[in-house]
Amino acid sequence: MNNYNFELIEYNNFRSARIFITSIKYSNFHWHYEYEFVFVLKGSIKINTRPEAVILQEGDIILLNSKTIHELQCTNDNNLLLFIQIVPELFCIEKNENRDYYFYLNSKNQRMQPKCNIDIFTQLVSQIGLSNLREKICETASLRTRALVLMLVAECFENLSYDIYQKSSGEKRNENNNNFLMTCIDYIQNHFKNEFVLEDMYKEIGMSEKSVHRFLTSNLGISAKKLLTERRIDEARRLLKYTDKQIGIISDLVGFQSDKTFYRVFKTEVGITPNEYRSNGGCLNNDMEIKGYLTWSEKEAHGLLIRYSN
Numbered sequence: 001m002n003n004y005n006f007e008l009i010e011y012n013n014f015r016s017a018r019i020f021i022t023s024i025k026y027s028n029f030h031w032h033y034e035y036e037f038v039f040v041l042k043g044s045i046k047i048n049t050r051p052e053a054v055i056l057q058e059g060d061i062i063l064l065n066s067k068t069i070h071e072l073q074c075t076n077d078n079n080l081l082l083f084i085q086i087v088p089e090l091f092c093i094e095k096n097e098n099r100d101y102y103f104y105l106n107s108k109n110q111r112m113q114p115k116c117n118i119d120i121f122t123q124l125v126s127q128i129g130l131s132n133l134r135e136k137i138c139e140t141a142s143l144r145t146r147a148l149v150l151m152l153v154a155e156c157f158e159n160l161s162y163d164i165y166q167k168s169s170g171e172k173r174n175e176n177n178n179n180f181l182m183t184c185i186d187y188i189q190n191h192f193k194n195e196f197v198l199e200d201m202y203k204e205i206g207m208s209e210k211s212v213h214r215f216l217t218s219n220l221g222i223s224a225k226k227l228l229t230e231r232r233i234d235e236a237r238r239l240l241k242y243t244d245k246q247i248g249i250i251s252d253l254v255g256f257q258s259d260k261t262f263y264r265v266f267k268t269e270v271g272i273t274p275n276e277y278r279s280n281g282g283c284l285n286n287d288m289e290i291k292g293y294l295t296w297s298e299k300e301a302h303g304l305l306i307r308y309s310n
Helices: 119-134 141-159 169-191 197-205 209-219 223-243 249-251 259-270 272-277 284-291 298-309
Strands: 015-024 025-030 035-042 044-048 054-056 061-064 070-074 080-086 099-104 161-166
Touching: 015 099, 015 119, 015 141, 035 044, 035 054, 035 119, 035 298, 054 061, 061 119, 080 119, 080 141, 080 298, 119 298, 169 197, 169 209, 169 223, 169 259, 197 209, 197 223, 209 223, 223 249, 223 259, 223 272, 249 259, 249 272
Parallel strands: none
Antiparallel strands: 015 080, 025 070, 035 061, 035 080, 044 054, 044 070, 099 161
């Protein structure tokens, strides 16, 4: 995975899944620990997992397994996609089991069809998408969303073909590497506001800066410094969009030691200045274009989800 970007998933209200709808232009090769359902509500999308690639069209669904390296590319059709990214811990039959599961679900591949009617899966993911949209107006909707996600996991075990991989001693070492990886990520996530967060992390984990740099670039394709910068800029964007705090205060809150440095780094990472980001209402459209996401209609998505959920 050395040459591919690691994607750190930020979960919804409960720390089990991230659910979102978007129209996508591209997403470069990346990987994450989460299992990911992709459901095409409209148009089509090309998903490349090397060496295989598939074009999914309206109504198609695929499950990308944990740590699958993949890339998404739009076709000539405008698309609207539902993504459900679920933590691997939910895909366990027994607590602390030492195994991985590889599921087969791809509506375009006859060898990867479920044992039941595939509508069971398209209806269930659509219900999850609808419930997730309702969370904006209903406080208890997140409980329903969680229940539906657990039902989806159960359907995978009951109605999908899957392989079981018992972890060898070498894989256990990789698991230890994964744990260390998450330790570094979690430390930066939780302490990014501190001025000397990286120096403190090296002391906390008992490794030199050079060793941590080599480990992270090898496993994530990104350095600790870059990871820290992205975390600070993500928090700055949130504060710019949802608060009226002065930019100088935001700069200090997210860990930058000078406004000049904050402006320079923000412009480099986001493509526009903090003032421009805020004046555009959080720069939602620009931000999505930078990530390869495009604008989409929530009303249209809601109608399509209702259609597929019945």
